[in-house]
Amino acid sequence: MIELDEDSADAFFHALADRTRRDILRRALAGEHSVTALAASYDMSFAAVQKHVAVLEKAGLVTKRRRGREQLARGDVEAVRSVASMLDELEDVWRGRIDRIESLIQEG
Template identity: 70%
Template sequence: MFHALADGTRRDIVLRTLDGEYSVSALARRYPMSFAAVQKHVAVLEAAGLVTKQRKGREQLVRGNVDTVRRATQLLDRFEAVWRGRIDRMGEILADDPNGGTR
């Protein structure tokens, strides 16, 4: 998932498709690369669950999936929680032992 978000074009595709539906070719027109390249990016995003595709006639509509974005956010929040835990423990040590950290 982070890997899928690691590419700038893919992040942009997610942003666009969170804002509205786009066919793959409509997306491709917006980037200075071939249709096939954009198609691959969409496939990576789809495999990561960041977008979903829905057939509509001959075109395939791409929509961003906010639930997966939320899961990424939650994962990063857990990083911050670990950090807070460390800071809290440092506070406890200072509170328990007035001489903590000195010799």
């Protein structure tokens, strides 16, 4: 599992903050797609979809490779797992705080 530093976490959550990027990531996790094929799925320009893919790639959530003239995008499952792991850690912190609050209320 990839260990996230704060800059990587910021990039991940920035990338995931947009619904189009989340949808592109879901598609890319299901299988490799050309950026052209991805762009055909959205009511926006090819350049706009290309920028969304670039944000996902910069965050490490998607990798791209060339096949002839096409750019192929594939989701990185390990990167998504590291995001999930970070969220699990945050959930544990909050559950601990809630447990402490409940204990204080019961004592009071």
